[in-house]
Amino acid sequence: MFPRFTFNITHITGALTPWCRFTVFAVFFPSDLNTMNKEARLKATINQKLTETGERERLKELLRAKLTECGWKDQMKAQCKEVIKEKGLEHVTVEDLVVEITPKGRALVPDSVKKELLQRIRAFLTQHAS
Amino acid sequence: MKMEEMPLSSPDNTKLEALMHDIYSELVEDACLGLCFEVHRAVKQGYFFLGEPDQESMKEFEIVDQPGVDIFGQVFNQWKNKECECPNCNRLIAASRFAPHLEKCLGMGRNSSRIASRRLARNNMSKSESDQEDNDDLNDNDWSYGAEKKAKKRRSDKVF
Numbered sequence: 001m002f003p004r005f006t007f008n009i010t011h012i013t014g015a016l017t018p019w020c021r022f023t024v025f026a027v028f029f030p031s032d033l034n035t036m037n038k039e040a041r042l043k044a045t046i047n048q049k050l051t052e053t054g055e056r057e058r059l060k061e062l063l064r065a066k067l068t069e070c071g072w073k074d075q076m077k078a079q080c081k082e083v084i085k086e087k088g089l090e091h092v093t094v095e096d097l098v099v100e101i102t103p104k105g106r107a108l109v110p111d112s113v114k115k116e117l118l119q120r121i122r123a124f125l126t127q128h129a130s
Numbered sequence: 131m132k133m134e135e136m137p138l139s140s141p142d143n144t145k146l147e148a149l150m151h152d153i154y155s156e157l158v159e160d161a162c163l164g165l166c167f168e169v170h171r172a173v174k175q176g177y178f179f180l181g182e183p184d185q186e187s188m189k190e191f192e193i194v195d196q197p198g199v200d201i202f203g204q205v206f207n208q209w210k211n212k213e214c215e216c217p218n219c220n221r222l223i224a225a226s227r228f229a230p231h232l233e234k235c236l237g238m239g240r241n242s243s244r245i246a247s248r249r250l251a252r253n254n255m256s257k258s259e260s261d262q263e264d265n266d267d268l269n270d271n272d273w274s275y276g277a278e279k280k281a282k283k284r285r286s287d288k289v290f
Contacts, residue, residue, distance in 0.1 A: 043149055050153070063157050064164070073165065080169045084178070092173060097166040105162035106155075117157065121150045129146060 042129065049128045059120060066113045076105055 036044065050056040067073055083100045084092050172178035194203040213222045218235045233239035237246065 039145060042145070043152070046149060046153075059157055060160060063161050067161060076162075076165055077169065080166075084173060089173060092170070094166055094170045097170055098163065101166055102159060102162045105165070106158055109158060114154070117154055118150060121153050122146075125146050125150060 046125065046128060050124070055124055059117065062120070063113070063117060066116065067109070070110050070113060072105075072108060072110065072113075075108060076101060079104055 050059075079101055080097060083097055087093075087096050169178065193201050195201070196203075199205055209225045212225045214225055214228050215221070216223055216228075216231060216235055218232070223231045234242050234245070237243070
């Protein structure tokens with residue numbers, strides 16, 4: 001999907017719908033870094049490093065593979081079928097699916113997958129956090 | 131900072147933990163969104179339900195469990211006692227003997243050329259023979275396919 005930052009980028013114009021984020025590459029204007037506090041700076045740096053080193057993509061692929069392997073994807077597809085039956089095949093929108101699926105999806109990730117991912121993120125952080 | 135120096139001061143640690151969970155949540159949400167887009171496209175392009183069996187084909191190919199019939203509903207010995215008319219010689223041959231008969235009749239297959247050449251050889255030999263009894267003897271052997279009789283025939287041929 002698209003890499004995203006979790007803080008507001010106020011100097012880039014564009015529509016921000018509730019579930020849509022902009023694709024932004026890891027570029028900072030010097031003024032931004034000065035106005036950010038230490039925490040935000042750390043977060044920004046880590047996100048930048050995640051993208052630059054390709055670790056974000058690797059983590060995404062790992063997560064996708066694990067979720068398919070453990071049956072989460074099939075489970076979620078069944079949930080999608082319910083939504084489709086409810087809303088009708090012709091009229092179902094992405095919004096419908098996202099609103100129904102995302103909370104369930106977050107909750108149904110198996111613990112083992114969650115642990116493994118957190119472990120890898122932690123390893124990355126301890127390596128790159130200065 | 132070395133990895134061995136794990137015990138960080140508590141506030142830093144909790145901040146890192148929070149950041150870790152933030153990144154994790156982002157990744158999970160990304161996976162969910164990806165799935166939604168994938169499913170939505172499949173629905174709109176019409177291939178979402180393609181992989182599933184529909185009721186009609188399920189009924190059509192249901193396993194049959196009746197006596198005297200195989201699981202497809204076909205009878206086992208249906209063609210055992212039937213007779214077929216040979217297109218070549220127009221005789222009625224039993225179904226189980228039909229294929230070998232056709233082989234001989236049409237002059238195809240492995241043995242038919244051998245038999246034909248044997249017959250030819252014998253006819254050539256017997257043409258030069260004036261002895262009628264010997265001919266009959268040889269002709270009798272024509273319709274047998276046993277290996278021992280072949281050997282006998284050859285020996286008798288050599289003698290002549």
